[in-house]
Amino acid sequence: MLDAVGVALGQEPADSRIAIAYSGGLDSTVLLDAAVRVAGAARCVAFHVHHGLSANADRWLAHCDQHATALGVSFAARHVDVRRDPGVSLEAAAREARYRALDVLCDSAGVRRIWLAQHADDQAETVLLQLLRGAGLAGLAAMAPEHRPVGAAVTRVRPLLHILRAQLEDYARVRDLHWIDDESNADTRFARNALRHHVLPQLAVHFPGFRDALARTAAHAGAAQRLVDELARLDMKAAASEDGHTLSRDALVACDDERALNLLRYWMRALGLPAASTARLTDALRQLRDVRDDHGLRVDHAGQALRSYRGQIYWEAGDSGDAADETALTERPVTALKWRGESVWRLPAWRGTFVFTEVTAGDAGAAHPTAIPAALLMGQPLFARARSGGERMRCDAHGPSRTLKNLFQQRGVPSWKRDVPLLFVGDVLLFVPLLGVNLTALDALHADHAKHRTQRANAAGAAAERWIRIDWREDLLIA
Template identity: 70%
Template sequence: MTSAAETPADRLVLEAVGFSLSALPANARIAVAFSGGVDSSVLLDAVVRVAGASRCIVLHVHHGLSAHADAWLAHCEAFARERGVEFAAERVELSRDAGVSVEAAARDARYRALDEMCASRGVATLWLAQHADDQAETVLLQLLRGAGLAGLAAMAPEYSPPGASATRVRPLLHLLRAQLEQYASERALRWIDDESNADTRYARNALRHEVTPALAVHFPGFRDALARTAAHAASAQRLLDALARLDMQEASRDEGRALSHDALLAFDDDRALNLLRYWMRTLGLVAASSARLGDALRQLREIGAAGEGHGLRIDHAGQALRSYRGLVYWEAGDSSEPADETALAARAVSELAWQGESIWRLPQWRGTFVFAEAGDATDDLDTIPARVLRRAMLRARSRSGGERMRTSDAPRAPSRTLKNLFQERGIPAWKRDVPLLYIGGDLLFVPGLGVNRAALPEQIDEAESRVRIVWREDLLIA
């Protein structure tokens, strides 16, 4: 039998780890982010072989999302102990009202916990196990969501996030998943299979199981091509960041916590938007869409001309962009404080003469209205008679402010503003930018709030076929 040290997979993995190790100071300690999956198991095993157990520390984050999380923690600790490596773990609780997906919340919590564990132990280098397939999936996901250069740059081989205590290094980024699996098999490693990785409701899993296998058949070199795309995007992004740093010198106020309103607006739109993106990254804020940033810049220019900067408020991911006394700044937002109606981004109105369609795709909203058959469930307030949808043209349009609806079936129940209903239900401001569904001139359905009972006929035959309306956003990017 061929020994593991003589196989191509073994040689590639050890060379990759050795190359990253050579860039570190002698005797520098290495923290390995360890989930227990095959990728991080390969990385940890190889690091111990190349650097020695004494230079390593294994860091595990317990999210509590799976019923098997405790068993995974025990497995990871045992794996580290078998190799004589120091082990540390931290349990995190995810915020479910952060306005982001569970996957994104888990990722952010994981990196925060890993960085805190590195800082507390004086470790300046955190090694991660992402590989070439992960990189290709990330580039594809970013392309599909229309990301800019920063998104297309995907994962860097080495990256020092602003404010983080440890530099993140990805030694295996140029190796294929198949090569890592071959190494694990040859080394008889035991690893965890996370059941959520097979759930194709999530965008990354859908690409992994249904799209990239087909690409591999017709475009065998697609991973290398996408890696080159990421490298080109990263190079271009570095140039944009260099320009933004120059512009920050002119526009920055209060040690970068604010921008000069006049200095920002002195730049053309492309340059001003580049500065806003860079500024948000330096503050550690979640990236905003091009549409939201473009709307913010438009409003900043309008209020600049009118001299009414105090009126600006644009909510984004728990923060609010404000302009006051010549400064533009972010302040902590509150989901109970609705965004100003004037801050709502308008989109083109879409129309549909409904003839029984089950889906209505709205690309400008990055989502779809689903019309699902619901039988004759007359007691379900979320369903409506199918004939109502045929009564007039369906229209999907933006909020303009002041819209009202009645959520109760009681005929004399008062209507209430969408603003009050969103606030009452605790829907964060950044989730209120949704398409309103009208039937003719009547508001019919609001995602997150349901059916406007005032738009339905007073007399409904219990035997009528009914439809449930659902608003479904595009697959989350995880």
Template identity: 70%
Template sequence: MTSTAESPADRLVLEAVGVALAALPFDARIAVAFSGGVDSSVLLDAAVRVAGASRCVALHVHHGLSANADAWLAHCEAFARERGVEFAARRVEVSRDAGVSVEAAARDARYRALDALCAERGLHSLWLAQHADDQAETVLLQLLRGAGLAGLAAMAPEFSPLGAAAARVRPLLHLLRAQLERYASGRHLRWIDDESNADTRYARNALRHEVTPALAVHFPGFRDALARTASHAASAQRLLDDLARIDLDMVSRDDGRALSHDALIALDDDRALNLLRYWMRLQGFVAASTARLGDALRQLREVGAGGDGHRLRIDHAGHALRSYRGLVYWEAGDSSDPADESALVEREISELAWHGEATWRLPQWRGTFVFESIDAAASTAAAHRDAIPISVFQRALLSARSRSGGERMRISDAPGAPSRTLKNLFQERGIPAWKRDVPLLYIGDELLFVPLLGVNRAVLPAHVSPGESCVTIVWREDLLIA
């Protein structure tokens, strides 16, 4: 099947893979992102030759975007099996939301799937087959889009995304597409050609087929020049990230989930915008445009730390930027909706007579109470600390009320244990101030249940009657409701 004589392309590819392998522990297994195209076919074949089949796992993502996707999956599995390599695949749905390119959505879905496959198998190194031509195309695309340094830094030889199971490694990044094709031909590899790669309606394909060939004629070293640009941008971005970390140490609150409004707006525009970009990246958000970040900073300066944060109208990635009690944070939802804390003075008391409903939706608080019955005869009620005997619900009306301040509850089962303020309990459990505006459940005038804290032990009977059913209560924010 293969030639035994090593060609120059053979040596270049094997040396590049050997360098990447040398950076790993001697027994580490390697995940190879395997689409079945020429690039990933070369990477998998070379990885097997250098590391051995037992250390390699081929991971394939089925996007379902092409009528040939099933055939590609079968080809990839057969290719891996021929080399004795473990193979795993995952099917994904690619978002077709307005304003999001199919390319970007497919890339995002692919990386999420690959990371999940790595996590399932305990793999900590994910090899990707991008090469020097891909790097050059990415830098050109980012330049044409007006991207900042992070965009121009393009593809790093190795990086570890925040929260990802595996570090991403690009062993072939300094090799040309032509060199990989010569390796594949010399090894008589079979690969698939994605028909979408010829569609010049996609920006990257237009560059690949119409722009870079012309550049190669007039500027033969353009790939190396663009790679140097990416390297310089990456170095500059690292320095900006170092500065952002220094600023974040001064501005961060609640383990980085919020920022001090005063400290943020005390920074000059450049440092504040750099900090916002870095902070949003830590939160797992996609990058925001310069215009959106500039507008966010302008509005934060206008409202001031003690001003009306409800006038903020900044939405990004399904979240709204909020300012409340001197803190700036992101909340799931739309900025046109009231913030969670807005009803501290505006909500009316709502009441519900308990009739055994399984769920109680409270749109004012953007959440739902879920009631679940527990059969005492099954001996589970006594074992469940927050089980409430059904007789408690029969004492009076069950109502939901806003916090007014000064409420107290007892969380200890110890006889004679004192009650404590909700403020003190929230602080003790590290619950951020803006998450403390939750509906309190009352039986008549007795506080029964507080989301995030649990049942008030003071209202529970000392003993549950034999055979009496009990109920547990769970508060679910809208974001958690399927």
């Protein structure tokens, strides 16, 4: 055990912190104990994820905190809300939530590698499950001693991958370790538990070397997956936008089916989306090849929808709705705010937030020519209103006023993204998400501000000299 941890420690950068995913169960308790013995407590940090799925979750959190403190190890925890999308199992949803939480904890601690306690039996179970589900290479690759998923910032390290569960039990017994038992591990309604309790013992009798054989299968699949990922990276360079959030529809459909499906899978992993079934991806590719009307394309998956606009395809929040234009406007109640310097204004009805950022006076005149005097925002109530049709604004300093519909079209904003709140100062349209500040209104407000600057300064105090930039941020974005 200590030898395996020592090998993993040798792969770590000198003097780096050793982050360990610590659930409090047998496996992670052994890993934490061995890491402390090899690397020293001062170098280790234990991360715990509270899923809230068990009535004992609070007790487990307390146990982990106390045990880490007793070892002299830094400890941090994060609560998660496990939400299941249609067709996603509770196990898969909890796993994804756990990895996301661990990534956040790593980021907070400034570490880019985390040790996980999966062992040889875990790997065998995973390969068998993936085989029974008809998984592809990515599924069969299962677990690797060291792996960083596409698009992730944190590398997952598994020092115990060649250690048997029985060896972990022996180590824990000799060291007199104490751990918690998750009652759900005995529930054979879960596929993994059924394999663990009913299938693996029989395999051990008739095929004693099955764990090593399945580990070799995983290694072969992993090598093959790296090759197809490299092909996908080449295709991404030709098809993806600079930020990777959109793909060229023409470039994708120019590929043969297998290569196009490989690119779609790789792109989705890079965006942090869960894997889709072959049937779902095949349907998406069929629509991309056959549907001529951009608005006719929609493939739903894991709370997201694949859409197309002006030759680009991308994923949108699945509940973002269809075309929001003069022909299909959504009515919403007007929301008001008496602004007093708030940095954010949350608008749940639009699933987004107005963000107010202070800039210096020098920046306001140069780098941020659309910055607004804070006194103007304080002078009258702010209103967030839905579009009613026919609104106009000027985005170009030397251009004419145009309808929002024309400006959205000019900027290539898909119709289903045009359902945004319009920000008014009193009765004046000041800001439109995805378009920016209404320069006509800004010029008038600046003129009024200059005319009454003394009065406004006296009324608003120091705020008269502050300048504010307004932005809009959607709540539901692909990571």
